[in-house]
Amino acid sequence: MLAAATARGEAVALIDTCDRFDPASAEAAGVDLSRLLWVRETGDVIRALKGMNLVLQAGGFGVVACDLAEVRSPALRQLPSTTWMRISRVIEGSPTVAVVVAAARVARSPGGVTIALEAARESPRGRWSGAADRARLLCALDLHPRIVGGR
Numbered sequence: 444m445l446a447a448a449t450a451r452g453e454a455v456a457l458i459d460t461c462d463r464f465d466p467a468s469a470e471a472a473g474v475d476l477s478r479l480l481w482v483r484e485t486g487d488v489i490r491a492l493k494g495m496n497l498v499l500q501a502g503g504f505g506v507v508a509c510d511l512a513e514v515r516s517p518a519l520r521q522l523p524s525t526t527w528m529r530i531s532r533v534i535e536g537s538p539t540v541a542v543v544v545a546a547a548r549v550a551r552s553p554g555g556v557t558i559a560l561e562a563a564r565e566s567p568r569g570r571w572s573g574a575a576d577r578a579r580l581l582c583a584l585d586l587h588p589r590i591v592g593g594r
Contacts, residue, residue, distance in 0.1 A: 446473030453505025
């Protein structure tokens with residue numbers, strides 16, 4: 444998604460909640476790093492979401508993605524529901540696409556849509572390269588999108 448947006452000449456932002464982003468892999472996947480704002484956090488989900496809110500309020504981004512995939516579910520459940528309403532209000536009517544990536548369902552779009560990505564049954568663990576555990580890289584993951592809810 445970031446690669447497609449930067450290829451169109453758009454500026455994009457990534458809120459990296461647990462500091463897991465790999466710029467070299469992103470660049471190899473086609474992301475133009477000169478068009479990427481990378482906001483790094485070391486696990487504080489509240490600060491990461493405040494950062495996302497500030498980036499969305501600033502405007503000018505085609506895509507703003509917030510990576511909460513490594514945040515534990517209990518920490519996500521403790522977030523007040525107003526968190527998502529506040530972010531929803533900021534992007535409503537905006538051309539910016541805001542994406543929250545998490546292991547559990549945490550938010551809906553202003554249109555009320557949640558898309559769940561489920562691993563394909565034939566390859567639930569993905570395809571890896573490399574022989575040793577510490578030298579393996581994820582090459583591909585077959586996912587199937589499913590719309591969970593909508594208005």
